[in-house]
Amino acid sequence: MVLMEEAAFNFRTSYVKSTVFYDAYNGILPLVLNWQARPWTCDVAQKNMSSYACVSNHSVCVNVTSTTDEPGYRCKCSDGYEGNPYITDGCQDIDECLKNSTLCGYGICENMAGNYTCSCPRGKDWTNGICQSRFPVIPVVGTTGGLVVLVIALACACMIQERRKLQKMKRDYFRQHGGLILFDEMRSKQGITFKIFMEEELKQATNRFSEQQVLGQGGYGTVYKGILEGGVEVAVKRCKTANEQQKKEFGKEMLILSEVNHKNIVKLLGCCLEVEVPMLVYEFVPNGTLFQLIHGNHGLRISLATRLGIAHESADALSYLHSSASTPILHGDIKSSNILLDRDNKAKVADFGASILAPTDKSQFITLVHGTCGYLDPEYMQTNLLTDKNDVYSFGVVLLELLTAKLPFNFDPDVPAHEKSLSMMFTYAMKENKLDQILDAEIKDGDNIEIIEEIAELAMRCLEMCGHNRPSMKKVAEKLDSLRKVMQHPSVQRNPEEMECLLGEPSSMASSTVTSAEYFSIEKKAVNGLQSGR
Template sequence: MAWLVFVFLSLIPHLSAVEGLAVAKPGCRTKCGDVDVPFPFGIEPGCFLEGFYLNCSQNATDSTYKLFAGNVEVLKILLPTSQARMKNAISWQCYNDTTRSITDNIWSFRLSSTRYRISSLHNKFVSIGCDTLAYNNMVDYQNHQYRTGCVSVCYSQESLTNGTCSGIGCCETPIPPAGINYYKVSFDRNFNSSFVSDFSRCSYAAVMEADNFIFNTSYVTTTNFWYTYNGEVPILVDWSIGNETCEVAQRNTSNYACASPNSVCNDLGDGLGYICNCSKGYEGNPYLKDGCQDIDECEDKSTCSGICVNTPGSFNCTCPQGTHGDPNSAAGCNKIERSSPWVKFVVGISVGLMVVVILSCLVYFVHEKRKIAAIKENCFKQYGGQLLYQEMKSKQGFTFTIFKEEELKEATNNYDAKNILGEGGNGTVYKGTLKNNKDVAIKRCKTIDEKQKKEFGKEILILSQINHKNIVRILGCCLEVEIPILVYEFISKGNLFDLIHSCRAPCIPLSIRLRIAQETAEALAYLHSWASPPIVHRDVKSSNILLDENFVAKVSDFGASVLAPMDEDQFMTLVQGTRGYLDPEYMQTGLLTVKSDVYSFGVVLLELLTRKKAFYLDKSDDQRSLSSIFLSAMKENKLEEILDDQIMDVESVNLINWVAELARECLNMEAEKRPEMREVAETLDKLRKNMKHPWVQDNPEEIESLLGEPFFFQYGVGNDFIP
């Protein structure tokens, strides 16, 4: 993977080694949807402390469950730091050139009379716009009022700078450390964007988590800020128990919250109450009886170089018998030298004569065995194996598996050529069957550089947490080899390239092609916009789009060829990809962005429309690239000459033209002018919804039936079609 998004994660959630131990009260629900609900919080009667009730509600739109504190959605509860991540609405103000009027939508964030306060350390008040004065009107837990604000101005798009929020298009101010539990945004109407509406029509403001915001110039000139966060930004709040000090709370043992005997109480002061933490040497949930469990320090081999014995809350480290030194220091334990030359000589000669023949055979065997074991251990460490093991141990529901080399050899019959699913520049993929009879796809990569080695463990953690119905899921990896082996879920129907370009390829209805295109776009949009951290695929092509038993598209090979971190902004990188799909701007400049994936997807869209390959080596220069052929045909109004005859009929013309226009936008030579993948996915969704095909049902059995005999379908769209 060429960059670490800022998200295959973090990609993408903050990870905590102790979160896996944060459990609910016995007999109570531990989760609401994907959110852990640790005690003192609870969603059922008798499962929470006073003031820590949360509501678990089902979303009517997608039937998922979401967690709420009052009417504020809770995204995550951070038990060790006594914090919670919640959703906070973005307030906005827009100027209308036509009516010369101002429209706004002002929101407030209310946590009054609760245990929550807006964190002054981790949040900031952000205002975006080129003619904006926004105020942050706040009230603390003692009903004291505060007001801050900031001005952001600019007179041209050229004055804006990515990543800089210092008053030019973006400004930010800190939150007072006063226990704020309510705030409301207001805009000064004298600053209304009327003078800059030709390039900046709207202003935005919100209190949000500081680490979750990096200014982008498109936030000023477009509505990207609103849509990037879907109208709601994350905000971090502190929470505490009651309003008493630890000394006062401990007098009333029936209400004292630090229930674990291995916990400590920490005062927050000024009537803010207290929080509980596990004592040194323990970890877990201090609010539960027996919630703080002893840490076995001896499991970390770097803790002690001698004999380690774990004790409650600590450990003992001593040197083995016959050695001396400090087992806790770098020098470690050293063997005690005994001066007895005559004894050593006699014993040495006697033993040597007796076992010299045996040892000569065993030494080589032992040496080779240790050498192999050392190589495996070194590979495991350098690829972040210890980090992966810690995450697997600490996080509940973490299904990632670290495989042994012998397991994968057995699964593939020692990588028998009969089990090869595909080969490419990055490696070879085999079909394997694990001991539990589960089929998997096993990829043996060819090369990996030193930078990728250092970041491999972190990036695999991010990839393992990607969960989308149209993305092939990574199940595990093997780290005791020179180049890591990746294990993916097995997708049974092959890839899109073979489906549309094989000489035995069936007649594929236009509806099926559009569905595959939309599902692929949805997957890429998820990687670009919703994965945490975001991910650039870097090698989008039809052979990397797999089809399952229901012919649902599954994007594969993301991050497998290059596993390295990446920022949201453009950066210089070694150009990699597949000829015919590569973004021309990326090839010329080496600047890789999400728009490079958009270009590659545009080529895939052309393959679906024309059933032609992306690149032909045996043709003339102007006929080699499918994208060049397509753009030339569009310019000369000869699109029908390159389209696949199987999808051409009178009723489909309008729809195909819309799809072709979308492909042309994706193939724009200037990356900035290409649409975002989420916009492409939304457009394809609208096109599919407006497509009427009463005689054909879109199901996998229909495609299966087409494999044996040709069949023609009719499709139509209404005259009032609107994309």
């Protein structure tokens, strides 16, 4: 006979003669004893503590009724306790936190006598059996997302507004510099290669005007080397200032300057008008400046023929600007650093875009051209009137640089006053007949002394204090051209007409061969003709 809980076992006939029962239940089944203390109820039993069965702390009495309806009671441990309530200290506290690690979810579980508590980390509250943020996640995310969208929208609006302001500013500058007039003129004329550049295009070409791209700096601005799309090398000049009158006339003047076409003048390719002060774009000349050739510490010997060739080409370019261009142009800043050299040391006059067009009446003579110390015409400094004879004076200083290889101005305070300015030093040497003391040692050659003296005399005429007494650039170019030909061909053939031109009278030497010394004797007699053609 076996005692067991009825609900825990289902009988089968196969259990009688086999071990199936043991295989299914391991020979073990729960047994439930349904018993009670009789014949008292809890109220009656608790009156007699000597016989009261629930002796353990944290135990409770429970009334039960048997099948015979006889009263009785049983003992059990209180909630949160377990054990035997019928013995002393038989009911022990249950550690709910230890039994169930997920009892408080992601909160903090703390065991208590007969119970437990759940708490949450800082910033969260225990709600509906879980720890939740004090502020709901969805509203916080929504608010944050809304703020981000608002900030982005405001930033975009500001960028759009700034971009519109920038575009408006560029349009205003473009109109202010005569861009609309320039466009109309360009459309009306055929074959013009002049281009109006965008600011961004020139920024990209010059690596955003990087210091590594700087070719040179002067009183008018900074010149950068740039490479346009297609690999075209250019020189980009950022001018410093422009007055209101210059701004209004800029577009018109640019079109006139764009038509300048001479082999010894740097070609003006275009300009940028959408900036406060316009930028100019020239062809790039690769071999540096005449100033660098003369004064640079390169150790190269510069022959007199090379110097004379550069002088003649530069003078020819200035003569073209003064008298052969569609509208006469005054350079205003002739100096050795504004004469560029190509790979064959051929001269190209640059920076004429900083000049002004020749004025049509005296009221237009006042100008803001400043020039460069050492090259500036003293007469201009007194009158502030720019004329073609100012360029002649400055070119005379360039001739002195070619002859002496000295700087146009010496800033050393210990140098005597008459030696500070190259023009003053030269004038003093000529008056004292000491030209050979200031000549560059590289050109002191007995075979060429006559040519050097002729160049020196030409420079003296260019440096006359009164501009009216100076020759025109056309006459200067013609003189240098004749000296160049004599140097190339020491023995020249003269026809009667040419001799008459030099002497102003028929010559008996018409068909004879003339040596260089004889030629210079004839040239000296023709000086009056040169001066009368100022």
